[in-house]
Amino acid sequence: MNDYQAPVGLLADKVILVTGAGAGIGAEAARQYAALGATCILLGRTVAKLETVYDEIVASGAPEPAIIPLDMKGATPAHYTDMARTIEEQFGRLDGVLHNASVLGNLSAFEDIPDDEWLEVMQINVNATAFMTQKLLPVLRQADKPSVIFTTSSVGRKGRAFWGTYSVSKFATEGMMQVLASEYENRAIRFNCINPGGTRTSMRASAFPAEDPMTLKTPADIMPLYLYLMGKDSLDVTGQTFDCQPK
Ligand code: NAP
Numbered sequence: 001m002n003d004y005q006a007p008v009g010l011l012a013d014k015v016i017l018v019t020g021a022g023a024g025i026g027a028e029a030a031r032q033y034a035a036l037g038a039t040c041i042l043l044g045r046t047v048a049k050l051e052t053v054y055d056e057i058v059a060s061g062a063p064e065p066a067i068i069p070l071d072m073k074g075a076t077p078a079h080y081t082d083m084a085r086t087i088e089e090q091f092g093r094l095d096g097v098l099h100n101a102s103v104l105g106n107l108s109a110f111e112d113i114p115d116d117e118w119l120e121v122m123q124i125n126v127n128a129t130a131f132m133t134q135k136l137l138p139v140l141r142q143a144d145k146p147s148v149i150f151t152t153s154s155v156g157r158k159g160r161a162f163w164g165t166y167s168v169s170k171f172a173t174e175g176m177m178q179v180l181a182s183e184y185e186n187r188a189i190r191f192n193c194i195n196p197g198g199t200r201t202s203m204r205a206s207a208f209p210a211e212d213p214m215t216l217k218t219p220a221d222i223m224p225l226y227l228y229l230m231g232k233d234s235l236d237v238t239g240q241t242f243d244c245q246p247k
Contacts, residue, residue: 001234002244004224010231012037015091015143017136019072019129020101022049024201025151028219029098029226034062036227041087044101045071066090072101072128073120080135093142096230099129099150102169104203110164118165125169130176137189145188147230150177152193152241174241181239190238192229196222197245217245 016033020026021042027049030040034057042050047069057065068083087094105113105121133148140146155163156170174193181191198204200216222244228234229242 001225001228001242002222002246004228004233006032006036006224006227006231008036010036010227010233011096014038014095014230015041015087015093016096016098016230017041017043017068017087017094018098018100019043019132021053022046024203025196025199025219025222026098026100027053028223029100030065031057031060032220032223032227033096033098033230034065035060036231037063038096038230039063039091040065041068042066043068043070045069045073072124072132075128075131077131077135080132083132084135084139087136088139088142094136094139094146095143096147097133097136097140097149098226098230099133099148099173101129102151102203103166104207105165107162107166107207108164109162113164121165121169122172125166126172126176129173133176133180140189143188145190145232145235147234148177148180148189148191149226149229150174150191150193152177152195154195154197154243156195157241177241178239184238190234190236192234192237192239193241194225194229195241195243197243199244 016038018030021030022044034040044050050067102125150173153170155167177191177193198216200213200218225244
């Protein structure tokens with residue numbers, strides 16, 4: 001799937017929500033989904049970054065996106081209920097979700113993880129993603145064969161020293177995807193995980209400050225899997241976790 005070549009118009013008339021759409025992998029996914037015809041809903045916490053992506057998409061001639069400024073740290077389940085209602089009123093359905101937003105937290109020994117940092121990373125990476133998914137299910141069911149993609153990490157499959165909170169949050173993400181895929185087996189919605197692998201973004205730079213970013217793949221390099229899992233060529237694929245950069 002990492003050499004997947006998306007046909008022109010793959011996502012024509014699709015409505016796709018991308019979280020963390022203002023930077024890094026999420027911004028690139030939104031630009032590419034839009035280029036393939038999708039109307040993207042750009043969700044993130046920094047409005048200026050979302051507006052930059054919005055402007056790029058509009059300037060490219062792709063369908064005009066929508067913006068949802070939302071800090072997942074403070075958002076409650078009621079915010080996601082309102083968000084789902086707004087999406088249903090405006091678009092009538094939701095064809096895809098890319099759960100991409102997350103935070104790394106500080107890398108430290110498990111014993112030294114501050115209480116508030118544990119709670120914050122879990123709130124953004126796990127709780128917010130779970131509540132958002134839960135509240136979006138009714139509007140996803142309005143679509144024809146929708147796709148929900150979660151973003152995992154290699155430390156979400158094998159625990160790694162000093163990556164405590166982030167690592168545990170990604171195990172939870174993989175578990176959430178599996179539970180939903182099992183519940184929706186033989187039903188329309190598919191749920192999968194993508195592990196981007198080391199990718200040239202600000203999150204990677206904060207995890208590996210000594211690394212030369214030019215040795216890493218860019219978000220654009222890893223997009224084939226993001227396109228494959230969102231489009232019609234993966235209709236029967238669910239409950240799986242994929243690596244953009246398999247070892
Ligand atoms: P990034 O450049 O740091 O982007 C993260 C995005 O999430 C940003 O747009 C950020 O918004 C948004 N975000 C963070 N906290 C948020 C909050 N409270 N509310 C709303 N949005 C929030 O990271 P990335 O490298 O592109 O990572 C994307 C995904 O890939 C993440 O799930 C990450 O765990 C995963 N991943 C990345 C790598 C890698 O090497 N890059 C490897 C494995 C997995 P702001 O820009 O406004 O802060």
